[in-house]
Amino acid sequence: MRIDIITVLPELLKSPFEASILRRAIDKGLVEVYTHNLRDYASDNYRTIDDYQFGGGAGMVMMIEPIDRCISKLKTEREYDEVIYMTPDGNTLNQKISNQLSLAENIIILCGHYKGVDQRVRDRFITREISIGDYVLSGGELGAAVLCDSIIRLIPGVLNDETSALTDSFQDNLLAPPVYTRPAEYKGWKVPGVLLSGNFPEIEKWREEQAYLRTRERRPDLLDE
Numbered sequence: 291m292r293i294d295i296i297t298v299l300p301e302l303l304k305s306p307f308e309a310s311i312l313r314r315a316i317d318k319g320l321v322e323v324y325t326h327n328l329r330d331y332a333s334d335n336y337r338t339i340d341d342y343q344f345g346g347g348a349g350m351v352m353m354i355e356p357i358d359r360c361i362s363k364l365k366t367e368r369e370y371d372e373v374i375y376m377t378p379d380g381n382t383l384n385q386k387i388s389n390q391l392s393l394a395e396n397i398i399i400l401c402g403h404y405k406g407v408d409q410r411v412r413d414r415f416i417t418r419e420i421s422i423g424d425y426v427l428s429g430g431e432l433g434a435a436v437l438c439d440s441i442i443r444l445i446p447g448v449l450n451d452e453t454s455a456l457t458d459s460f461q462d463n464l465l466a467p468p469v470y471t472r473p474a475e476y477k478g479w480k481v482p483g484v485l486l487s488g489n490f491p492e493i494e495k496w497r498e499e500q501a502y503l504r505t506r507e508r509r510p511d512l513l514d515e
């Protein structure tokens with residue numbers, strides 16, 4: 291998979307890809323992530339990418355021209371499955387969306403700033419608009435990093451134990467059950483006996499029950515879906 295991120299703050303997108311699972315996925319050649327500084331596509335010497343909004347009002351709007359230039363250049367080089375815009379008024383990211391996007395070959399992610407982008411960008415270029423939650427960030431970059439993390443870990447070969455993504459919370463619309471590790475007893479606090487029993491059908495049954503109970507208690511909305 292190849293991910294091209296268009297941003298006015300490329301430095302904000304460096305560190306998420308320099309450590310841990312994402313770093314390993316890149317090193318293994320399973321994903322390529324490129325950031326593009328939108329200012330490189332401005333047409334004036336000031337590298338302007340935003341302007342006042344028509345009709346008046348506070349806040350700047352990201353201009354269509356630099357975005358068009360950047361997206362159009364990328365599209366001459368390869369085909370893209372999706373051009374995603376990160377915005378608080380997009381569809382809220384969930385595991386289903388991440389699963390779908392993890393199957394894509396090439397995606398572009400456009401990070402919004404200020405009051406957002408000229409609506410014509412959204413109408414003409416964007417195939418999907420994603421929010422990472424009902425709160426407003428200073429820009430789309432951190433949302434883009436969250437989105438990339440959730441997608442990249444689903445690409446086959448990225449996680450060492452392939453099954454571990456399958457047992458994540460939200461796969462099957464259930465939260466994950468509780469987990470424990472050594473010691474089996476700490477300050478008198480014991481691990482549930484079934485997990486030490488070696489009886490794998492029983493363990494599996496216990497985990498399913500716990501996942502269900504936890505979901506019913508914390509996220510009953512998932513069970514309705």
Ligand code: ADE
Binds near residue numbers: 427
């Ligand atoms: N940009 C600003 N807030 C955002 C959010 N909640 N999700 C995605 N992009 C954003």
